[in-house]
Amino acid sequence: MxxxxxxxxxxxxxxxxxxxxxxxxxxxxxxxxxxxxxxxxxxxxxxxxxxxxxxxxxxxxxxxxxxxxxxxxxxxxxxxxxxxxxxxxxxxxxxxxxxxxxxxxxxxxxxxxxxSGRKIGGLAVTEPSGGSDVGGQQTSAEFKDGRWVLNGRKCFITNSSNADVTVVTARTGEDAKGRPAFGAFILEAGTPGFAPGREENKFGLRGSGTGDLLLNDCEVGEEALLGAQGNGAKLALATIAKVGRTGMSAISVGILRGCLEEGVKFAKERILYGKPIAKLQAIQLEIAQNRVDYEAARLLTYQAIGLKESGANCDAEIAAAKYFSTEAAVRSAKRTIDLMGGYGVMNDYPVGRYLRDAMATIPSGGTSHVMQLVIAGQTLA
Ligand SMILES: Cc1cc2nc3c(=O)[nH]c(=O)nc-3n(C[C@H](O)[C@H](O)[C@H](O)COP(=O)(O)OP(=O)(O)OC[C@H]3O[C@@H](n4cnc5c(N)ncnc54)[C@H](O)[C@@H]3O)c2cc1C
The missing domain is CATH 1.10.540.10 (Acyl-CoA dehydrogenase/oxidase, N-terminal domain)
Known part of the structure; x- marks a missing residue:
């Protein structure tokens, strides 16, 4: 290919x-x-x-x-x-x-x-008040006697139990216009008042722990503040766009390749009517669609990353890559399961996992609704 x-x-x-x-x-x-x-x-x-x-x-x-x-x-x-x-x-x-x-x-x-991988990192922004509504974060960071005191609860945080170093956003007050202002803080595992909470039981992307992070009068020095005070939401959104959404796109491209390759392998091996099902035109159509989805996702993903690396303003291109690739991975996994007949739903094959993983890529880093809003926003500007 x-x-x-x-x-x-x-x-x-x-x-x-x-x-x-x-x-x-x-x-x-x-x-x-x-x-x-x-x-x-x-x-x-x-x-x-x-x-x-x-x-x-x-x-x-x-x-x-x-x-x-x-x-x-x-x-x-x-x-x-x-x-x-x-x-x-x-x-x-x-x-x-x-x-x-x-x-x-x-x-x-x-x-x-x-x-060097000696330590594991993470980024904690999402709260029960809604991941899409970054401005609605309730976790607070109060500056008292030269120390920051953080209180609140983050949810759906990947590596919540395994991360040694997590960048956590919190509300630090209000800006000059009275809108909530946020800061970002580097928190080390084991800091008193900072601990993982409940762990979620996801059906996809398993192995990557997702859970709560609890902040109860967690006190850190001024040196824990990352970036300028008041810049926390911007820092989080920029990081999620640059590394989170491009990362989820790349993960989806991998799932898409898995679907394509597993589908081709199965179609060549499964004999029906005395010949491989790869000879059936209906199956060829599924394979063709899987290939188009994979190649389109790949092109969008690497193009968006290339643009970002060149310093271009490309939030819409990144959102398009993330939206297309994650949704295409779901379509492709379903198609592959279909073309495998009953075998497609057997856990002896990995395609069921691909479907579950693909579904879980959609909210991570921003939902498909939010991606479409980013694309439309720049297209209509
Ligand atoms: C596997 C996984 C790993 C994650 N890892 C992390 C992590 O490491 N760190 C972190 O901070 N977060 C993480 N998240 C959280 C993720 O960023 C949020 O799930 C995501 O932003 C959506 O937020 P929500 O789940 O609260 O849904 P909501 O924001 O409550 O959305 C609910 C629904 O409303 C829709 N919606 C929201 N806003 C709009 C709008 N303006 N217009 C139209 N529709 C809208 C959404 O598309 C969705 O359908 C992870 C999530 C998952 C599933």
């Missing part, structure tokens, strides 16, 4: 990731889903290969590559285990927030451990 044009170094990276995934991830992909356990040891191994800090400059212990290379890594892992890729994808949210908004001191303190 023709590939997008990647550089030689990027192709080499893809090969390294593919070998790693086949050796370390494929054998445990089903178990990760069944047991819903984050294989922290495999995450640490990814760190030694540079995946945890792929886009972090070498001076902070990273691999010094970019978001395209990151997408290659996420795509390759998600071809077999999107839930595991989700752990890395969210780790990168915390990394990116510190890399783009941290002081030199914060970068030197946190990035080497995060980039």
């Amino acid at each position: 023709p590939e997008l044009k990647f550089s030689e170094a990027q192709e080499m990276l893809r090969k390294v990731v593919r070998e790693f995934v086949e050796k370390e991830v494929v054998p445990i992909a089903h178990r990760i889903d069944v047991e819903n356990e984050c294989p922290v040891d495999v995450f640490k191994k990814m760190g030694t290969l540079g995946f945890a800090g792929v886009f972090v400059p070498q001076e902070y212990g990273g691999a010094g590559m970019g978001l395209t290379e990151r997408a290659i890594i996420l795509e390759e892992i998600s071809r077999h285990a999107a839930g595991f890729a989700m752990i890395l994808m969210t780790h990168h949210l915390g990394v990116e927030a510190i890399l783009s908004y941290g002081t030199e001191e914060q970068k030197r303190k946190y990035l080497p451990d995060l980039a």
Whole structure:
């Protein structure tokens, strides 16, 4: 199948990731889903290969590559285990927030451990008041006697139990126009008053823990504030667009490739009427649609990432990639299950998991409704 044009170094990276995934991830992909356990040891191994800090400059212990290379890594892992890729994808949210908004001191303190995979990162924005309504966050951060005191509850946070370093947003007061103002804070696991709460039992993207983070009079020094006071919501939205939505797109591209490849394999092996079902035109149509969805998602995703890396204002292109890829992954998984007949719903095959994983990519990083609003907003501007 023709590939997008990647550089030689990027192709080499893809090969390294593919070998790693086949050796370390494929054998445990089903178990990760069944047991819903984050294989922290495999995450640490990814760190030694540079995946945890792929886009972090070498001076902070990273691999010094970019978001395209990151997408290659996420795509390759998600071809077999999107839930595991989700752990890395969210780790990168915390990394990116510190890399783009941290002081030199914060970068030197946190990035080497995060980039090497010795520590796991996260970003906590969503609250029970609604993830789409970022301005509705109730978690508060009060500045008292030179210390920030945080109180509130975050929900649906990936890596909530596993993250060592989480960037948490909280309401710090009001801006000059009386609107709520937010700050972002770097919180370390084990800080008194900061702890994981209930863990969700998701049907998709299992293995990546999702749960509450509780803040009860959690006190941190001024050095925990990330970026300017009042800039927390902007920081979170920019990080989610740049790294979250492009990451979810890349994960969906991996799921789409999984659907395409599993469908082709099954269609060639399953014999009906004395010949493989690949000879049936109805099945060929399903395969063709799977291929078109995969290639379109891939083009949109890598194009949007390329635009972002070139410094373009491309929120709509990123939203389009995320919207199309996540929805296409659901369509493609359903189609693959259909073409497999009864086998499609058997857990001996991974396609049922692909459908569940694809469904779970839709709200993560912003729902399809919200993506369409971003696209329409820029189109109508
Ligand atoms: C697997 C997973 C992992 C996640 N990881 C993280 C994480 O690490 N950190 C984090 O902060 N959050 C995380 N989230 C939360 C995620 O960002 C939110 O689920 C998402 O933003 C939607 O918020 P909500 O679930 O509160 O839905 P709501 O915001 O309550 O939305 C409910 C419905 O209203 C629709 N809607 C909302 N606003 C509008 C509008 N303006 N116009 C039209 N329709 C609208 C939505 O599309 C949806 O259908 C994760 C979620 C999932 C599922």
